[in-house]
Amino acid sequence: NAGVTQTPKFQVLKTGQSMTLQCAQDMNHNSMYWYRQDPGMGLRLIYYSASEGTTDKGEVPNGYNVSRLNKREFSLRLESAAPSQTSVYFCASSESHREKLFFGSGTQLSVL
Amino acid sequence: DAKTTQPPSMDCAEGRAANLPCNHSTISGNEYVYWYRQIHSQGPQYIIHGLKNNETNEMASLIITEDRKSSTLILPHATLRDTAVYYCIGAHNAGNMLTFGGGTRLMVKP
Numbered sequence: 001n002a003g004v005t006q007t008p009k010f011q012v013l014k015t016g017q018s019m020t021l022q023c024a025q026d027m028n029h030n031s032m033y034w035y036r037q038d039p040g041m042g043l044r045l046i047y048y049s050a051s052e053g054t055t056d057k058g059e060v061p062n063g064y065n066v067s068r069l070n071k072r073e074f075s076l077r078l079e080s081a082a083p084s085q086t087s088v089y090f091c092a093s094s095e096s097h098r099e100k101l102f103f104g105s106g107t108q109l110s111v112l
Numbered sequence: 113d114a115k116t117t118q119p120p121s122m123d124c125a126e127g128r129a130a131n132l133p134c135n136h137s138t139i140s141g142n143e144y145v146y147w148y149r150q151i152h153s154q155g156p157q158y159i160i161h162g163l164k165n166n167e168t169n170e171m172a173s174l175i176i177t178e179d180r181k182s183s184t185l186i187l188p189h190a191t192l193r194d195t196a197v198y199y200c201i202g203a204h205n206a207g208n209m210l211t212f213g214g215g216t217r218l219m220v221k222p
Binding site: 041042044 | 161
């Protein structure tokens with residue numbers, strides 16, 4: 001099993017550009033999450049989806065939108081990228097809202 | 113989420129036990145203590161979690177004080193591959209894990 005797969009692995013954007021980060025899991029998990037990690041810092045929750053059809057804001061949702069496309073896929077969209085959004089983005093999933101998280105390998109995003 | 117406090121860094125000799133402390137004095141009665149680790153820039157990896165009782169799995173042991181205000185993660189025989197940042201989090205469930213704080217950077221030395 002691949003686990004949690006994120007695409008792309010690296011991306012460079014110019015200020016104001018938009019893009020969508022993709023995440024898919026093959027573990028039949030109900031819950032999915034998006035985190036960001038700034039250099040030398042811990043992770044902060046952006047959005048999560050406790051189950052298919054629901055999404056909720058985390059600690060730092062401003063500037064982002066999410067879509068739970070189906071049970072497998074959870075995408076994160078930056079509508080108008082800003083330099084402050086330069087970060088590593090991690091997607092995670094869990095069997096349920098109460099279970100441990102499985103993380104993807106991350107997307108390194110630079111906004112110039 | 114409960115606020116947690118961890119030392120920023122620790123060293124451990126290879127083959128010895130690594131004991132990583134975490135203070136979570138504000139944890140509520142139904143919040144779990146979770147431990148994750150992050151090797152280099154990879155995605156964090158789950159290690160263990162517990163509520164009141166001590167827990168053990170194939171990776172580590174978790175000792176929670178009786179008053180639940182602190183806990184210790186124990187890696188019984190640290191190897192060089194255990195060099196990582198270790199995060200302690202207090203949360204009701206995964207959806208409340210708003211922040212993985214600074215963590216403890218463990219350096220296992222030969």
